[in-house]
Amino acid sequence: MNLAEKIRTLRVEKGLKQEELAELVGTKRWSINQYENGIQRPHKKTLIALAAALGVDADLLGNDEAELHTDEEIIDRFGADIKEKYGEDAKKGFKKMVLNNRPMFAGGLMPEQDRDKFIEAVAVTYLKFCELSIEKYGKVMIDDDTGE
Structure with a gap:
């Protein structure tokens, strides 16, 4: 995935508009548009700001091979x-439980490597919940509306 694709993917995943990302980075919307369309690459300072706003390492964001x-x-x-x-x-x-808690790592509050560890911890906990639910109720207890 190249830089343009990464910026767009992460921005959309975080639910940000180009204008909102531009504000977080300290640039203009048209610059974000240029980056996302591969027309222009951000300068190093802007790349670092983009990475911080998107919650990823600048080296990961800027490296097309990563x-x-x-x-x-x-x-x-x-x-x-x-x-x-x-x-x-x-x-x-x-999936619903994790996605409903997405604000915990939106806007760069949780770097990608920490997000991965968080989701893994939630998965381990959820598996334990399933085991206990089967022991107690004979089935996995899931609320159809909330996923809980």
Whole structure:
């Protein structure tokens, strides 16, 4: 994934408009548009500000060879174990729980490597919840509306 794709992917994942990202970075919307369309590359200072606003390491963002994982990819990776052990509904519940807590790492509050560890910890905890739920109720207890 190149720099332009990473910037767009991370901005959209965080629910930011180009104007909002530009404000966080201290630049103009048209600059963000130029970066996302691969027309222009940001200067180092701007790249560092973009990385901070998007919650990733500047080296990861600027390196076209470095792999970037979206929330969805990480959730699916851990969700596969949950699905295998407890079924599709349990996986959906886990995914909904993580996505509903996305504000915890929106806007760069949680760097990507910490986000991965957080989602992994949630997955481990969710698996334990599933085990205890089966012991107590004979099935995984998931609220259809909340995923809890």
